[in-house]
Amino acid sequence: MTEFRQIKVGEVSLRAVVKGEGPLVVLVHGFPDSWYSWRHLIDPIANAGFTACAFDVRGYGGSDKPHAIKAYGLEQLANDVAGLIKTLSPGQPAAVVGHDWGAPIAWTTALAHPDRVRAVAGLSVPYTGIPSCSASEIINELFTKKGKFFYMHAFAAERTAENELEADVRGSLRRFFYAWSADAAPGAWPDDKKVGDAIFFRVPDPAKLPNWLTEDDLNYYVNEFKNSGFRGPLNRYRNHDRDFHYLQAFKGKRIEQPALFIAGELDRVLTMFGDRLPAMRAELPNLQGLHLLPGCAHWTHHERPEAVEKHLLTWLRAL
Numbered sequence: 241m242t243e244f245r246q247i248k249v250g251e252v253s254l255r256a257v258v259k260g261e262g263p264l265v266v267l268v269h270g271f272p273d274s275w276y277s278w279r280h281l282i283d284p285i286a287n288a289g290f291t292a293c294a295f296d297v298r299g300y301g302g303s304d305k306p307h308a309i310k311a312y313g314l315e316q317l318a319n320d321v322a323g324l325i326k327t328l329s330p331g332q333p334a335a336v337v338g339h340d341w342g343a344p345i346a347w348t349t350a351l352a353h354p355d356r357v358r359a360v361a362g363l364s365v366p367y368t369g370i371p372s373c374s375a376s377e378i379i380n381e382l383f384t385k386k387g388k389f390f391y392m393h394a395f396a397a398e399r400t401a402e403n404e405l406e407a408d409v410r411g412s413l414r415r416f417f418y419a420w421s422a423d424a425a426p427g428a429w430p431d432d433k434k435v436g437d438a439i440f441f442r443v444p445d446p447a448k449l450p451n452w453l454t455e456d457d458l459n460y461y462v463n464e465f466k467n468s469g470f471r472g473p474l475n476r477y478r479n480h481d482r483d484f485h486y487l488q489a490f491k492g493k494r495i496e497q498p499a500l501f502i503a504g505e506l507d508r509v510l511t512m513f514g515d516r517l518p519a520m521r522a523e524l525p526n527l528q529g530l531h532l533l534p535g536c537a538h539w540t541h542h543e544r545p546e547a548v549e550k551h552l553l554t555w556l557r558a559l
Contacts, residue, residue: 244302247295249323251311255302256295256324260286263358264329265556266321267294270340270364271473272405272413274301274464276457277339280545281552288553290335293328297342299472301464309398312475314348314483321345322353333358335556339541340364340509341476348487350495359559361500361552363540364509366516369523370491374484378513389433395477404439405470410462415443417458422506422537423450429508452542499524500555502548504536529555 246253257275265285267278278294285292296303298320299312306312325334336357338346343362350360375392383390395401405412419429423446430442449458501520503510510516521527531551533544541548 246302247324247327249320249327252298252304252306252320254295254298254304254320254324256293257282258291258293258328259283260289260291262289262291263556263559264291264293264325264332264334266324266328266334266336267292268321268336268338268342268345269294269297269300270338270342271476272416272461272465272470273340273342274461276460276464277542281541281549284549284553285556288557290556291328293324295324297345297473299468299475301468305468305472307471309475309478310482312472313479313486314344315352315486317345317476318349318352321349322356325353325356335359335361335559337361337552338363338365340538343367347495350497350499351490351493354497357497359498359500359556360495361502361555363501363548364503364507364538366501366503366510366520367495367499367523368516368519369494370487371484374481376480379480382513384435387435389435389437391439392477393435394437394439395474396480398474398478401439401474402470405474406465409465410458411445412440413461413465414449414458415440415445417453417539418446418450419443420508420538421450421452422504422535422543424537450543452539452545495524496526498555498559499527500529500531500551501527502529502531502533502540502551504538504540504543505532505534506537507540509538528558 245256269277275294275296282292299305333356336346336349343365346360347367350357384393533547536544
């Protein structure tokens with residue numbers, strides 16, 4: 241049985257798995273995920289002499305789920321991570337590691353709470369500095385105005401997105417995990433869909449799960465999302481403008497802490513807004529490692545847990 245802790249952080253209570261003794265390492269998951277996404281890394285981090293904390297981001301699993309969209313801005317989510325660090329490591333900063341949406345949360349926590357974060361690592365989503373415009377404007381220019389479907393635009397449709405994902409939780413998760421993995425057939429996530437198409441229109445339901453995702457893993461995720469729903473997770477996609485305005489307060493500031501980036505070479509996140517790696521190299525003056533994993537796509541620490549463990553522990557031990 242997994243032992244959970246409920247940790248009160250400001251306005252919310254967060255469910256966390258905490259193991260080990262030593263410097264704190266906070267693990268932040270993305271969409272559609274859970275503390276469980278770090279299942280392969282919690283014990284290795286703890287056994288290496290650190291305290292590993294993997295938690296459910298607000299809106300997910302056993303953590304609180306505020307209803308309001310504005311409760312899921314980067315400001316609130318970074319405050320949650322900073323609050324966890326204050327509670328679990330009073331007086332000592334922590335390393336923060338995030339995947340998918342967890343990466344921007346980790347980057348933002350390092351930027352906004354430098355006293356709490358001694359080092360930061362992102363998986364899949366690079367850091368490119370303080371934005372010059374809202375992500376919603378970029379999505380509108382590159383996709384929506386041209387009539388092209390883009391999942392972030394579809395996810396932002398309040399109630400419509402929830403209804404589709406929750407109508408078949410198992411099928412939604414199975415399709416999403418498969419289509420964004422290196423196991424997917426070409427075109428599994430179609431690039432020629434139109435604005436207004438359903439999220440999973442022409443996205444195949446795989447006959448067999450990828451090797452890195454067992455039926456037991458999928459069952460865990462299905463139970464979590466059947467209990468929690470998708471509103472909280474989808475609200476993250478409804479805060480682009482709010483995030484943009486919040487981040488303007490940090491103009492002229494950079495993330496100075498030791499940083500690490502790991503991603504799959506096949507991860508479409510790296511190219512969907514153009515090549516963002518050069519900007520990340522420029523914006524992270526203390527970038528200590530940039531690792532692109534061959535044959536790996538979006539689910540970095542799911543698909544290649546051994547490689548992520550190696551790079552992450554090498555970096556953590558050298559801090």
